[in-house]
Amino acid sequence: MRLALVAAVLGTPFQIALGQQPPSAPPAMPPGMSGMPGMGPDSSKTPPAASPAPTTAMPGMAGMSGGAMAMPIPMPKGMPMVPGLIGLTPPVASFLPGAGVDPMKLPVVKPTEVARLKNGDTLDLTAMLLRRTIKGRTFVMYGYNGQTPGPLIRVPQNATIIVRFHNRIDLPSSVHWHGVRLDNRYDGAPGVTQAEVRPGDSFEYRVHFPDAGVYWYHPHVREDIEQAMGLFGNMIVDSPDPDYYSPANREQALVFDDLLVNADTLIPFGKEGPDFALMGRVGSVELVNGESRDTLRAKTGEVVRFYLTNVASSRTFNISFGDAPMKVLASDVSRFEREQRVSSVVMAPAERYIVEVRFEHPGRYALVNAVQAINHFAGEFDPEVDTVGIVTVDSAPATPDFGSDFAALRANAAVSRDIDRYRPYFTKPADKHFTLTVDVSALPLATVQFMDVDTAYYAPVEWVDAMPDMNWLSTSKQVHWAIRDDATGKENMDVDWHAAQGSIVKVQIFNDPKSFHPMQHPMHLHGQRMLVVARDGVPNRDLVWKDTVIIPVGSTVDLLIDASNPGAWMMHCHIAEHLGSGMMTILHVDPAAGPPAK
Amino acid sequence: MRGQITRRLRGSRSRARLSVVALVVGLLGPSGPIGPYDIPLYGTPKAPAANGHGRLVYADSPFGVALTKDGHTVYDIQITAAALPAPSSLGAYSTYVAWAATSDLTQWTRLGSVVNGNSIVGPVDLNKFLLVVTAESDSTSATHAGPTVLHGISPSALLQKFLTKPAFHGIAD
Numbered sequence: 001m002r003l004a005l006v007a008a009v010l011g012t013p014f015q016i017a018l019g020q021q022p023p024s025a026p027p028a029m030p031p032g033m034s035g036m037p038g039m040g041p042d043s044s045k046t047p048p049a050a051s052p053a054p055t056t057a058m059p060g061m062a063g064m065s066g067g068a069m070a071m072p073i074p075m076p077k078g079m080p081m082v083p084g085l086i087g088l089t090p091p092v093a094s095f096l097p098g099a100g101v102d103p104m105k106l107p108v109v110k111p112t113e114v115a116r117l118k119n120g121d122t123l124d125l126t127a128m129l130l131r132r133t134i135k136g137r138t139f140v141m142y143g144y145n146g147q148t149p150g151p152l153i154r155v156p157q158n159a160t161i162i163v164r165f166h167n168r169i170d171l172p173s174s175v176h177w178h179g180v181r182l183d184n185r186y187d188g189a190p191g192v193t194q195a196e197v198r199p200g201d202s203f204e205y206r207v208h209f210p211d212a213g214v215y216w217y218h219p220h221v222r223e224d225i226e227q228a229m230g231l232f233g234n235m236i237v238d239s240p241d242p243d244y245y246s247p248a249n250r251e252q253a254l255v256f257d258d259l260l261v262n263a264d265t266l267i268p269f270g271k272e273g274p275d276f277a278l279m280g281r282v283g284s285v286e287l288v289n290g291e292s293r294d295t296l297r298a299k300t301g302e303v304v305r306f307y308l309t310n311v312a313s314s315r316t317f318n319i320s321f322g323d324a325p326m327k328v329l330a331s332d333v334s335r336f337e338r339e340q341r342v343s344s345v346v347m348a349p350a351e352r353y354i355v356e357v358r359f360e361h362p363g364r365y366a367l368v369n370a371v372q373a374i375n376h377f378a379g380e381f382d383p384e385v386d387t388v389g390i391v392t393v394d395s396a397p398a399t400p401d402f403g404s405d406f407a408a409l410r411a412n413a414a415v416s417r418d419i420d421r422y423r424p425y426f427t428k429p430a431d432k433h434f435t436l437t438v439d440v441s442a443l444p445l446a447t448v449q450f451m452d453v454d455t456a457y458y459a460p461v462e463w464v465d466a467m468p469d470m471n472w473l474s475t476s477k478q479v480h481w482a483i484r485d486d487a488t489g490k491e492n493m494d495v496d497w498h499a500a501q502g503s504i505v506k507v508q509i510f511n512d513p514k515s516f517h518p519m520q521h522p523m524h525l526h527g528q529r530m531l532v533v534a535r536d537g538v539p540n541r542d543l544v545w546k547d548t549v550i551i552p553v554g555s556t557v558d559l560l561i562d563a564s565n566p567g568a569w570m571m572h573c574h575i576a577e578h579l580g581s582g583m584m585t586i587l588h589v590d591p592a593a594g595p596p597a598k
Numbered sequence: 599m600r601g602q603i604t605r606r607l608r609g610s611r612s613r614a615r616l617s618v619v620a621l622v623v624g625l626l627g628p629s630g631p632i633g634p635y636d637i638p639l640y641g642t643p644k645a646p647a648a649n650g651h652g653r654l655v656y657a658d659s660p661f662g663v664a665l666t667k668d669g670h671t672v673y674d675i676q677i678t679a680a681a682l683p684a685p686s687s688l689g690a691y692s693t694y695v696a697w698a699a700t701s702d703l704t705q706w707t708r709l710g711s712v713v714n715g716n717s718i719v720g721p722v723d724l725n726k727f728l729l730v731v732t733a734e735s736d737s738t739s740a741t742h743a744g745p746t747v748l749h750g751i752s753p754s755a756l757l758q759k760f761l762t763k764p765a766f767h768g769i770a771d
């Protein structure tokens with residue numbers, strides 16, 4: 001457990017990276033990595049479809065030996081590999097961080113520190129290579145300021161801070177301030193709001209925090225690599241109201257993630273574009289705050305306020321703390337209208353939830369992710385429970401005792417009042433209809449054969465990667481995820497989508513279950529806030545401002561966007577490999593005075 | 599665990615929610631194309647003309663996707679039924695009740711009352727289940743006793759078993 005983080009959040013001294021000097025020189029960028037985002041296809045080296053395996057081990061695959069390369073993907077227990085896929089490899093060159101760098105010369109990852117900043121403060125944030133040990137295996141990965149998760153930025157609501165970002169990794173990068181309604185030019189979306197920050201370069205962000213809550217920052221370049229390798233961190237924005245949340249004895253940020261490893265090796269990434277393009281990369285090790293088994297201590301009766309963030313590339317979590325009672329207070333950009341008692345927290349990539357948990361009895365509480373996976377070969381559901389942390393509760397009583405506050409469920413009248421002016425628009429016809437779908441080409445024949453017959457039932461949400469072999473062999477060269485504008489048929493960046501600043505935009509998004517490989521999509525809109533007013537025609541009766549919304553297969557969601565923040569804002573799927581396979585568009589919020597003169 | 603959640607969802611708040619949903623569905627109807635999460639409902643010799651379908655929608659949840667603690671999806675079912683005869687025409691019955699049954703028929707859960715037209719029943723949190731509508735003398739009875747008039751299976755029950763099939767070798771015919 002991040003004792004340092006716990007202590008820091010509690011208000012004991014902490015280190016601030018103010019004025020920290022970035023490391024001198026970045027590692028050399030490997031050949032073929034230019035022209036990001038998308039890292040310019042290096043087609044001379046890569047056949048168009050899955051290729052026969054080389055007879056030597058893949059670069060970066062230390063430990064793989066023998067003749068034909070073995071399948072580097074750990075298959076689920078009892079799951080045979082599809083015979084027609086044996087021996088194939090994805091049609092991309094492989095990439096792992098820190099090629100040619102002596103790992104022993106890299107710093108060892110440090111625990112997260114809290115950077116408690118006030119209005120006008122400056123933070124130096126450096127993306128760098130580091131060494132991380134997970135389940136006894138040491139890997140070369142990335143981190144911010146030597147930490148994973150990166151520094152926890154804690155600021156008062158309405159503060160503006162300056163972040164000097166220094167890119168010292170071997171890929172171009174940027175920093176996106178997820179969920180923060182800041183100035184468009186600091187949104188960190190290369191190709192839309194800024195140029196990518198090349199290795200060795202820096203960029204200065206001014207980050208303004210208009211909303212209280214928990215947010216996170218991450219690169220907006222090759223998220224499938226950079227985020228998965230450790231570039232993420234939280235921001236907690238404090239309301240001036242000391243009674244903003246139900247009182248708690250303690251606060252704790254928990255960042256949920258996963259990492260795909262096989263024995264002693266990381267599974268390489270696609271150099272020209274993501275592999276695992278069908279389902280996204282689903283890790284074989286689940287992580288909390290970068291650890292495979294987080295531990296936390298509590299006192300009897302203690303109420304802990306958890307700030308939960310899912311930074312995984314693809315996995316949706318279902319989190320609970322043993323049988324400890326829990327209530328949910330807030331999500332992405334606001335509190336809920338009404339607190340609710342919940343037995344678990346369902347959290348798609350990039351979503352955040354703030355919950356309070358009361359540990360009523362001494363003993364051990366397992367922090368678990370529990371899902372009903374599907375074994376597609378057996379045609380059966382397969383319960384999976386992964387313990388990602390342990391909370392040990394001492395017999396000493398917590399003081400003060402917040403038991404009665406915890407038992408009460410608050411109604412947040414201020415949230416309802418804020419939403420009131422949007423309610424008349426809940427039932428208006430949608431201004432925009434999108435369909436989420438996928439086109440594929442040149443996938444291995446065995447994959448197509450299997451997928452074509454496995455169509456009787458689609459899981460609305462894929463909780464695990466039930467077909468890692470097929471998934472691994474699919475890349476952004478073969479899989480084209482699309483946000484399709486129903487009115488024009490245009491897709492992704494070709495969609496022409498404008499709204500006037502101050503308008504209230506209703507969008508209906510349908511996740512087409514009839515496509516080649518339907519899957520849930522956590523859709524994220526930058527720079528604005530939105531309400532999920534209905535799912536599948538059923539009105540939402542406890543509203544909360546969101547920036548990321550999970551859309552299961554076959555579902556339709558009605559979103560109401562508060563288009564208050566001018567600029568060009570991406571809307572995209574937050575499964576990193578879906579984004580990397582094209583699944584993004586732009587909402588242009590034209591300034592109230594009208595579009596800028598050409 | 600699931601039982602607890604089912605009971606919790608069946609609280610008074612849940613009934614209030616269902617009535618709101620019922621109002622909306624009553625106005626709009628569960629129309630539109632039959633999706634992948636719809637359950638075709640078939641008549642029986644007791645009610646050969648009866649027909650309809652159920653549509654799975656997520657039970658109310660702050661997370662949008664409603665799950666139990668152990669990961670079972672929790673659905674409400676919007677049932678559209680037609681040509682149900684008067685229950686009294688089948689015997690000493692006054693109402694129709696929807697049930698979810700496990701595929702081995704050992705576990706039955708009462709989901710709620712069904713009428714011709716639109717009804718909302720639930721919640722159900724089984725991975726695979728049969729949806730059965732029976733005639734009953736009491737809409738609150740905990741066990742099914744009367745004749746079946748409609749039945750169907752959850753879409754998840756269509757999952758196929760591929761383990762033994764010698765396919766997917768990647769060789770085109």
Ligand SMILES: [Cu+2]
Binds near residue numbers: 481573575579583
């Ligand atoms: Cu997606």
